[in-house]
Amino acid sequence: MTEKSTETKVEEAQAAALELAKYSDDRRSEALHAIADAIDESHDEILEANEVDVREGEKLLEAGEYSQALVDRLKLSPAKLESITEMVRSVAGQDDPLGRTRTARKLDDGLELYEQTVPIGVVGTIFESRPDALVQIAALSLKSGNAAILKGGSEASESNRVLYEIIREATADAPDGWAQLIEARADVDTILKMDDAIDLVMPRGSSQFVSYIQDNTSIPVLGHTEGVCHVYVDSEADLGMAEEIAYDAKVQYPAVCNAVETMLVHEDVAEEFLPAIAERYAEADVEVRGDEATRSIVDVGAATDEDWSTEYGDLILSVRVVDSLETALEHVTTYGSKHTESIVTDDADRAGTFMRSLDSASVFHNASTRFSDGYRFGLGAEVGISTGKIHARGPVGLEGxxxxxxxxxxxxxxxGTYAGADGTEYRHEDFDGSWTPGSLSE
Structure with a gap:
């Protein structure tokens, strides 16, 4: 069978998007449950393919070409596959994002304007090594009535192919071509030129990668970049709580973008707090890199200027002691990636100042940065974390x-009736109502 060109795949996705937009929520949700069932029934096949990717990744790790974090993100397990199907079913169970009346306005008697939610159309996605990202993006696209062009990383190629085929076969009754898999790097450059056919591009990767996409296309780009996340332990913090939050934010899963990379500690609590958390980090094999004030309290390596702006994605953490809340805010503003920040404090006013002073997509009070996630936010899943401010922000789910x-x-x-000749005027009155084809409100 001849492989279809990228242009043909995009054309098929265009046609499929128009059909999928007309599907009822029940029909889209049924297709999602079919995907979940198919994944449940294909664990052995998926894990076998994933093992090929992981073995190759471990070879490249030994050669110094891959990081441990990348290999960790590659790995699937029966438990991980169960969480993937739970995610798909969660997406299916979300309220229908389409056909919602956002505004109903009576322009005049018998003349009514409705603002209705609709799919974006064809969404091009380019994502990193996690194979579960393919399923998340496909599930959210299907539920929201969008066709998806899926481009995963070459490091997960075997896993992505198997998962894609399972999804495609499970949705055989859906419009043909609603999900398309592309694999070659050259295919990315092709889709970036197809601004007449692709409505949105969503890259997930480094800032440099997202910048490359933005600089090489006229298609709107919703960027999902790195997470240089912070936890600030304030002078008024409950130190037991702070210890648990700082530990969870780094150790629970260090390879993801919502893991903390820099911890800031107020000087008033540093001598009491740092030894305890440093001991817990050492037990978890976390490499701590500190500024001079940190190193005067605990025996850790030295942090460099580069550390403050680095997303490690690994068991590495940079720590700085600060003399004030204002200095902590200045540090986050200077070095952060506008992803997720958290303050630990018992002082509500200081928490409010921290949260209002930052323009990160998510800002937390007394909670781990690891909560910055579409599933945990109740969105079902996410296509990624948007650190921009236009269209969608933070974990991007169905509404995004x-x-x-x-x-x-x-x-x-x-x-012409409203041109002033006979004194007719617009009413412009908002009312509670939903659009129904061919009917007017009473």
Whole structure:
């Protein structure tokens, strides 16, 4: 069988998107449950393919070409596959994001305007080594009525192919081509030029990678970049709570973008707090790199200027002692990636100042940065974490994959009537109502 060109795949996705937009929520959700069932029934096949990727990744790790974090993100397990199917079913169970009336406005008697949520259309996604990302993106795209162009990393190619085929076969009754897999790096450059066919590009990767995508396409880009996340232990913190949060934020899963990379500690509590947390980190094999003030309290390596802006994705943490809340805010503003920050404090006013002073996508009080996640936010899943401010922000779930149209329902109305000749005026009255084809409100 001849492999389809990237252009053909995108054309098929365009046609599929128009059909998928007309599907009922029940029909889209049924397809998602079919995907979950198919993954449940294919554990052996998926894990066998994943093992090929992991073995190759470990070879490249030994050669110094891959990091341990990348290999960790590659690995699937029966428990991980169960969490993937749970995620798919969670997406299926979300409220329908389409056909919602955001605004209903009576322009005049018998002339009503409705702002309705609709799919974006064709979404091109380029993502990193985690094979579960393919399933997350496909599930969210299907539930929101979008066609998806899926480009995973070559390091997960075997896993991605198997998962894609399972999804494709499980949704055989859906519009053909609603999900398309591309694999070659050259295919990315091809889709970046197809601004007439692709409505949104969502890259997940480093800032340099996202910048490359933005610089080489005229398609709107929703960037999902690195996470240089911070935990600030304030002078008014409950230190027991701070210890648990700082430990969870780094150790629970260090290879992801919402893991903490820099911890800031107020000087008033540093001498009491740092020895305890440093001991716990040492037991978990966390390499701590500290500034001079930190190293005067605990025996750790020296942090460099580069450390403050580095996403390790590993069991490494940089620590700085600060003399004030203002200095902590200045540090986060200077070195952060606008992903997720957390303050640990019992002082509500100081927490409020911290949260209002930062423009990161997510800012927490007395909680681990690891909560910055679409599933944990109740979004079902996420296509990634957006650190920008336009269209969608933070964990991007179903709402981030929708836009809106204006539907105007009239009864023979013409603009000339409102030109002032007979004194007719617009009413412009908002009302509670939902659009129904062909009908007007009472």
């Amino acid at each position: 994959l929708t836009t809106y149209q204006y539907y105007l329902q009239g009864d023979g109305h013409c603009v």
